Amino acid sequence: MSKIKLTKEEIQSGNYRELARAISAVENETTGYFEFLEALQIDYKVPVIGITGPPGAGKSSLLNALLKELSQNKRVAVLAVDPSSPFTHGSILGDRFRMNDFFLHPNVFIRSLATRGNLGGLSPKSIEISDVLRSAGFDIIFIETVGVGQSEVEIAMLADTTVLVLNPGAGDDIQALKSGILEIADIYVINKADQDNTDVLAKHLYNMLNLRNLSGWNPPILKTIATEHSGIAELIKAIYDHQGQINAEKRINLLNEKAVRLIAADRMKRFDYKKLRQELQELQATDANLYRFLKEQYLKSL
Amino acid sequence: MSKIKLTKEEIQSGNYRELARAISAVENETTGYFEFLEALQIDYKVPVIGITGPPGAGKSSLLNALLKELSQNKRVAVLAVDPSSPFTHGSILGDRFRMNDFFLHPNVFIRSLATRGNLGGLSPKSIEISDVLRSAGFDIIFIETVGVGQSEVEIAMLADTTVLVLNPGAGDDIQALKSGILEIADIYVINKADQDNTDVLAKHLYNMLNLRNLSGWNPPILKTIATEHSGIAELIKAIYDHQGQINAEKRINLLNEKAVRLIAADRMKRFDYKKLRQELQELQATDANLYRFLKEQYLKSL
Numbered sequence: 001m002s003k004i005k006l007t008k009e010e011i012q013s014g015n016y017r018e019l020a021r022a023i024s025a026v027e028n029e030t031t032g033y034f035e036f037l038e039a040l041q042i043d044y045k046v047p048v049i050g051i052t053g054p055p056g057a058g059k060s061s062l063l064n065a066l067l068k069e070l071s072q073n074k075r076v077a078v079l080a081v082d083p084s085s086p087f088t089h090g091s092i093l094g095d096r097f098r099m100n101d102f103f104l105h106p107n108v109f110i111r112s113l114a115t116r117g118n119l120g121g122l123s124p125k126s127i128e129i130s131d132v133l134r135s136a137g138f139d140i141i142f143i144e145t146v147g148v149g150q151s152e153v154e155i156a157m158l159a160d161t162t163v164l165v166l167n168p169g170a171g172d173d174i175q176a177l178k179s180g181i182l183e184i185a186d187i188y189v190i191n192k193a194d195q196d197n198t199d200v201l202a203k204h205l206y207n208m209l210n211l212r213n214l215s216g217w218n219p220p221i222l223k224t225i226a227t228e229h230s231g232i233a234e235l236i237k238a239i240y241d242h243q244g245q246i247n248a249e250k251r252i253n254l255l256n257e258k259a260v261r262l263i264a265a266d267r268m269k270r271f272d273y274k275k276l277r278q279e280l281q282e283l284q285a286t287d288a289n290l291y292r293f294l295k296e297q298y299l300k301s302l
Numbered sequence: 303m304s305k306i307k308l309t310k311e312e313i314q315s316g317n318y319r320e321l322a323r324a325i326s327a328v329e330n331e332t333t334g335y336f337e338f339l340e341a342l343q344i345d346y347k348v349p350v351i352g353i354t355g356p357p358g359a360g361k362s363s364l365l366n367a368l369l370k371e372l373s374q375n376k377r378v379a380v381l382a383v384d385p386s387s388p389f390t391h392g393s394i395l396g397d398r399f400r401m402n403d404f405f406l407h408p409n410v411f412i413r414s415l416a417t418r419g420n421l422g423g424l425s426p427k428s429i430e431i432s433d434v435l436r437s438a439g440f441d442i443i444f445i446e447t448v449g450v451g452q453s454e455v456e457i458a459m460l461a462d463t464t465v466l467v468l469n470p471g472a473g474d475d476i477q478a479l480k481s482g483i484l485e486i487a488d489i490y491v492i493n494k495a496d497q498d499n500t501d502v503l504a505k506h507l508y509n510m511l512n513l514r515n516l517s518g519w520n521p522p523i524l525k526t527i528a529t530e531h532s533g534i535a536e537l538i539k540a541i542y543d544h545q546g547q548i549n550a551e552k553r554i555n556l557l558n559e560k561a562v563r564l565i566a567a568d569r570m571k572r573f574d575y576k577k578l579r580q581e582l583q584e585l586q587a588t589d590a591n592l593y594r595f596l597k598e599q600y601l602k603s604l
Contacts, residue, residue, distance in 0.1 A: 037593040131592065255592060256582040262596055264573055271566055280558040290433065290557060291339040294564055 004036040008137045016109050019136055023111055026128050037128060040135040044251065047243045048130050048141045050159030057165040058191040059144055061226035062235075064101060066142070069232050071107040074139040079129055080112040081122060081145040081155055109138070124265035126155045127258045158258060161242045163187045163235075166205075168197040182208070186219055186242050189235060193223035217245055306338040310439045318411050321438055325413055328430050339430060342437040346553065349545045350432045350443045352461030359467045360493040361446055363528035364537075366403060368444070371534050373409040376441040381431055382414040383424060383447040383457055411440070426567035428457045429560045460560060463544045465489045465537075468507075470499040484510070488521055488544050491537060495525035519547055 004025045010018055025033045053059055063078060070076050102108040113125060126143055133141045145155050156162050164185035169192065188205050190198055205221045220238050224231035306327045312320055327335045355361055365380060372378050404410040415427060428445055435443045447457050458464050466487035471494065490507050492500055507523050522540050526533030 034593065034597070038591060038597060040591060040593070042591055256579065259582050259592060259596060260575060260578055262592070263578060264575070266596075267573055268570065271569055273562060273566070276562055276565060277558065280561050289340060289342060289344055290561060290564070291336065291342070294561060294568075295336070295340060 004030070004032055006036075006040075006132070006136060019109065019132075020111070023129055023132055026132060027113065027125060037131065040131060042131050042134050044134065044255075046134045046138060046141060047161065047239070048134070048143060048159045049239055050143045050145065050156030050162045051165060052145045052153060052156035052162070053165035053189075054167075057167045058226050059165050062165055062189065062191055062224060062232075063142060063144055065224075065226045065229050065232045066236065067102045067105075067108055068229070069236060070140060071102065071105055075107050075109075075137060077109045077133040077136070077138040077141045078111070079126060079133070079141065079143045080110065081126060081143065109133075123154050123158065124262050127158060127261060130159075157184060158254065158261070160246060160254065161186045161239055163189060163239070165189045165191050166201060167192045168195045168201045183212070186217060187235070187238050188219060188221045189224055189231075190221065191224050191226055193231070194225050198223060217242060306332070306334055308338075308342075308434070308438060321411065321434075322413070325431055325434055328434060329415065329427060339433065342433060344433050344437050346436065346557075348436045348440060348443060349463060349541070350436070350445060350461045351541055352445045352447065352458030352464045353467060354447045354455060354458035354464070355467035355491075356469075359469045360528050361467050364467055364491065364493055364526060364534075365444060365446055367526075367528045367531050367534045368538065369404045369407075369410055370531070371538060372442060373404065373407055377409050377411075377439060379411045379435040379438070379440040379443045380413070381428060381435070381443065381445045382412065383428060383445065411435075425456050425460065426564050429460060429563060432461075459486060460556065460563070462548060462556065463488045463541055465491060465541070467491045467493050468503060469494045470497045470503045485514070488519060489537070489540050490521060490523045491526055491533075492523065493526050493528050495533065496527050500525060519544060 004022050006018055006022050010016075022036065024030075025036065051059055051063065067076060067078070102110060111129070113122065113129065130141055130143060143155060143159055145153070156164075162185045164182065164187070166188070168190055188209075190201055190205075192198075202221055202223070209219055209221070222231055222235055222238060224235060226232070306324050308320055308324050324338065326332075327338065353361055353365065369378055369380070404412060413431070415424065415431065432443055432445060445457060445461055447455070458466075464487045466484065466489070468490070470492055490511075492503055492507075504523055504525070511521055511523070524533055524537055524540060526537060528534070
């Protein structure tokens, strides 16, 4: 393809065609994509907000409400990471559809990132794409992950601010108390807060956070009803409050962690499956014991 | 830990304590686990049957029905692969619970393999554990995957026989027609076949299979009502029919593909995240452009 370009002027005029092409090039690793990344003027001050939580918690409605508020005076980009299931594709497309209100809004850019075909993993791609968005003149970037896999949770964790959305109705939310994301979110949102059990869940979260030896940021537990636009202003305030207190040390740590993911992904990509398959075919592994064969032929020499 | 042992005699008497310990050692990669794998007398003729499909298709009920039938005169092992979601843990445990009828049956061994903590990936672990089961005197092995991620589908594909379970009620099943697994299953099961749309789905599958240029095995489309034990005998017959026609070439191909996964996982495990994190911390990546930094410091030398 021709050289990948990105001009801020076009984006500021609400023309996202070039941006969409550039992101596709990064997603598909078209020739020249890495040079394009190297040439970016990345504004690392642009906040990247990860939004995650179990399916059905209302993440899309919440994003919709955030977009409604923020798009009035800010350029907002949303990267929606589709889950890795080849089966649930249909229902997720339905979710995406709900964000449609803003598909044509000049201040809003929405892009989804699908799992399939991303051999190196979703997490490095979302790092790269959010850096493209950070170079494109947006004021704030959201990464929404559907939370069905470890990698989606990891993506949310690599954001500057991680928002965990739960809903009081599902017993699963209490189960989620055991999972890693629950302990590291920067902001907790109980959406659909007009439902029963809201206070029970809030208390659970409060107790859990109190058990931690917190220094610095004290994660708020917010209640929202996204469909009624209730609690959205408080959530936006909490997001910017959290951004305000991110210090240089945390920024460097995040950057290092992203570097680790990108290097690991690069290693994986260099693994030559095709060559290995050919070699194995020639070696004709017998079916005596696969592990002895591997030890003799491969594992020692690696 | 002490040396990992596995004696067929104990297993044949229905004592699965040693087996459970051996599998845990493989799952957690306890010292000595690879030597244990190397010493196995693997019977590659023991069929490994992958069962996959979207959540709610009735895979657990189907397995229950298969176990009821097969356990009368066979030793059966089930490896249930939990999905990678940290959120849905609760509901999946519920699924597992339904298989409880057989937890104490002397001819049945049920084990679940959880995603979390398996950095090298689920697919290599399920290969290794099914080889342990193949060495332990079982007559048939089932690997059930919940089908929420690419890796779970991959696991089912690495089985000798792949059974895809769909149900006529969910529109998702039609969406699934686009996914990779749909094209490569060896046996198609429409479970809950007393529901509407059974024939519509059957026709969809039939047309899809007819479009393929099939040589050799002609994948059957079976209808079952697992909860009423309807269609189970036909499914068992289809499984053994498929097993009967697996030729040496296909066995070698499968073995090679498993070797590829195991070698790739080994490579990943050797990636030293800890050392890399230390190095990066010393290098103090500035936030000018992460990609230039990576190119200069890492990617070229890899």
